[in-house]
Amino acid sequence: MLKLNKVTVKYGNYAAVNNINIQVKQGEIVVLLGANGAGKSTVFHSISGLKKTASGEIEFEGVALKGKSPDKIVQAGIVQCAEDRKLFPRMTVYDNLIMGAYIHRKTKSRIKQTIKEVYELFPILYEKRHDMAGSLSGGQQQMVAIGRALMAKPKLMLLDEPSIGLAPLIVEQMFDSIQQINQEGTTILLAEQNANAALNIADKGYVFENGGVVVEGSKEELLSNE
Numbered sequence: 520m521l522k523l524n525k526v527t528v529k530y531g532n533y534a535a536v537n538n539i540n541i542q543v544k545q546g547e548i549v550v551l552l553g554a555n556g557a558g559k560s561t562v563f564h565s566i567s568g569l570k571k572t573a574s575g576e577i578e579f580e581g582v583a584l585k586g587k588s589p590d591k592i593v594q595a596g597i598v599q600c601a602e603d604r605k606l607f608p609r610m611t612v613y614d615n616l617i618m619g620a621y622i623h624r625k626t627k628s629r630i631k632q633t634i635k636e637v638y639e640l641f642p643i644l645y646e647k648r649h650d651m652a653g654s655l656s657g658g659q660q661q662m663v664a665i666g667r668a669l670m671a672k673p674k675l676m677l678l679d680e681p682s683i684g685l686a687p688l689i690v691e692q693m694f695d696s697i698q699q700i701n702q703e704g705t706t707i708l709l710a711e712q713n714a715n716a717a718l719n720i721a722d723k724g725y726v727f728e729n730g731g732v733v734v735e736g737s738k739e740e741l742l743s744n745e
């Protein structure tokens with residue numbers, strides 16, 4: 520579904536991502552592991568079109584993404600849920616979710632159905648639908664951010680550190696929800712520092728160090744490496 524072939528991404532002269540290969544098959548959960556600064560977010564920005572690649576190719580469903588605007592990439596079916604969540608704090612949970620649907624021109628009945636699916640996944644968001652997004656806890660705000668991405672009905676969801684800043688118990692729930700989203704048909708590329716929790720739900724992983732992939736393998740291979 521997604522292929523990165525010898526991709527290098529630079530900030531000025533510095534290669535934040537250096538000659539990497541990544542493959543994501545439809546239906547998988549693939550995790551990018553590595554410490555802060557290893558290059559994971561830069562990979563995401565290059566896939567979602569926010570950052571140009573210096574060299575290499577990125578293909579989604581057999582089509583090169585080079586030169587496509589971020590909007591076009593969303594329309595192709597890749598939706599990113601950013602690490603900093605980027606919610607509208609003074610808008611309600613409902614309105615924040617609805618914003619996600621307008622990326623695509625969906626019919627009203629389709630939007631209603633999709634928001635119902637989001638509420639089924641995160642019942643707390645239904646209870647809080649009239650609350651300002653900014654009044655929610657960190658974990659709930661992360662649910663809104665994921666829910667908003669789901670409103671665009673992505674084929675591939677990019678999740679950048681969904682567990683950051685969350686209490687351990689909430690982290691577990693978050694990964695359960697991500698697994699559920701995947702089981703309902705969304706392919707997922709996930710960046711995480713929390714290796715064990717992420718590998719637990721992943722099919723495959725890539726370990727980043729200083730912009731390069733130093734280890735890759737199936738969940739079983741990576742867990743036995745540790």
Ligand code: ADP
Nearest residue numbers: 527528529530531532533569570571572573574
């Ligand atoms: P490109 O031209 O390859 O798209 P740039 O080198 O212009 O990338 O960098 C993209 C963004 O990152 C710019 O907003 C730039 O100001 C910022 N930037 C570049 N290098 C640094 C750096 N060393 N520290 C902080 N920000 C940087």
Ligand code: ADP
Nearest residue numbers: 530535553554555556557558559560561562710
């Ligand atoms: P991660 O997501 O794994 O924490 P990043 O992709 O954010 O890593 O960062 C990879 C490297 O690129 C780091 O050395 C970071 O300082 C650098 N970097 C990230 N964004 C910019 C930017 N806008 N300008 C310059 N350097 C950047």
